[in-house]
Amino acid sequence: MQNLYTTPEAARETGIPESTIRSWMRRHPEVFQVDIHVAIDEHGQKLWTDAGVEMLRAHRASKTATDDDAEIDAESDAPDLLESLLEEDAQRLANEYWRLLPGRTLQRIKQMRDNPTPEQRQIVQLSVRAAINAGTEHLLLPTYQPMLLEGGDETD
Structure with missing residues (x-):
């Protein structure tokens, strides 16, 4: 079961002032x-999930905190919050993309083999022809021509 935190509890957990958390929620509802x-909840109260608290912590950790920076200025911090969230999400998406790519590629290859569209059929045919040509190209090289001629003489 997932923990749920009120905004004051999330503030205590993260070390971010309640007013800053509320400001972020108000100014950037698309982020959360x-x-x-x-x-x-059924009364309309917003409760932070573990993932939400972790996101707030990650943002707090990305800040270079100084003694004078105990109170975060929500307005000037908004671009930093968005940037850190975008960077984190972009990294997760990139990791997931590369994790899923091999399986998805094999899936598409099987689909092209078993039920190709006309365009896919043409692509596969050209690819097979190119592979065959690449594999037999050595037969046309000048260094192999005497061997072919010699072999031809033996059967005459």
Whole structure:
């Protein structure tokens, strides 16, 4: 079961002031996905999920905190929040893309083999012809011509 945190609890967990968290929610509602980062109960109260608290922590960790920076300025920090979220999500997407690519590629190759479209059929035919030509090209090289001629003389 997933833990749910009120905004004051999320603030204590992350070390980010409540007002900053609320400001981020208000200014960037598209960043915080319902049922992923926040849950909304039957009374309309927003509760932070473990993933939401982790996202807030990651953002807090990405900040270069100084003693004077104890209170985060929500307005000036918004571009940093979005950038860190974009970077994190872009990295996750790239990792997932490369993880799924081999299986998806094999799936498409089987589909092209078993049920090709006319365009795919043409691509496969050209590819097979190119592979055959590449494999027999050595027969046409000048260094092999005397051997072919000699072999031809023996059968005459």
